[in-house]
Amino acid sequence: EAGVAQSPRYKIIEKRQSVAFWCNPISGHATLYWYQQILGQGPKLLIQFQNNGVVDDSQLPKDRFSAERLKGVDSTLKIQPAKLEDSAVYLCASSMDRVSTDTQYFGPGTRLTVL
Amino acid sequence: AQSVTQLDSQVPVFEEAPVELRCNYSSSVSVYLFWYVQYPNQGLQLLLKYLSGSTLVESINGFEAEFNKSQTSFHLRKPSVHISDTAEYFCAVKDGAGKSTFGDGTTLTVKP
Known part of the structure; x- marks a missing residue:
């Protein structure tokens, strides 16, 4: 069974630029999560989808972050414009x-x- | 609201020694408890979880954790560690709505 796929693995940008991340969950998984993990901290939930609907986005900085999950499968997380404090690892997860x-x-x- | 505190950010230990990684949590509702492991250059993997029933849960590689409701703790233990156990360990709670909250992690370093 293929795992959760993410791309790119690394990205370097300058502040005020835009960036997008892509996630392909495990086939058949209805729930998809995006987490932000800043160095030295645990993952923090940004947004949770159930199929293509948003369940929880209470910790998503909506002035600069956006996410979508078209057709309830793949998902994209976008940051526009990026700030220095956005430097982190962005994790995608899925569950049945x-x-x-x-x-x-x-x-x-x-x-x-x-x- | 819920929160997770991992009491030790780094735990160095010699090979074959016992280890305990401590995790306390707070929540106003019932939660489920998880330990995840992140090996160097790999993604997070579920190590073990407590959902209900016996308060002692075990993983396939010799780790165990005990849910203590009165102390709101879920400490992770292993009686004898190996070099290959070197990793970062995260404690997490999940509420009834499926929202997870993670601790800041404990780096376990096993020395020969």
């Missing part, structure tokens, strides 16, 4: 459903450096 007991499977992450 949003049931709390479901296991989350994580992708390898995208490491973003904002200069």
Whole structure:
């Protein structure tokens, strides 16, 4: 079974530029998560999708971050414009459903450096 | 609101020694508890989880964790560690709505 795929693996941009990350969850997984992991901290949930609908985006900085999950499969997370404090690893995860007991499977992450 | 505190940011230990990684949590509702491991240059993987039933849960590679409701703790233990256990370990809680909150991680370094 293929795991969660993410691209790119690394990205370096200058502040005020835009960037987009892509995630392909495990086939059949209805729930998709985007996390931000700043160096030295644990992952922080940015947004959670159930199929193509948003379940929780309470911690997403909506003035600069946006995310979509078209057709309930792949997802894209965008930052526009980027700030220095956005430097982090962006993790995508998926689970069968949003049931709390479901296991989350994580992708390898995208490491973003904002200069 | 819920929060997770991992009490040690770094734990160095010699090979074959026992280890305990401490995790405390707070929540106003019932939660499920998880330990994830991140090996160098790899993604997060589920190590073990407590959902209900026996408060002692085990992983396939010899780790165990005990849910203590009165102390709101979920400490991770292994009686004898190997070099290959060197990794970062994250404790997490998940509420009934499926929202996860992670601790800041504990780096376990096993020395020969």
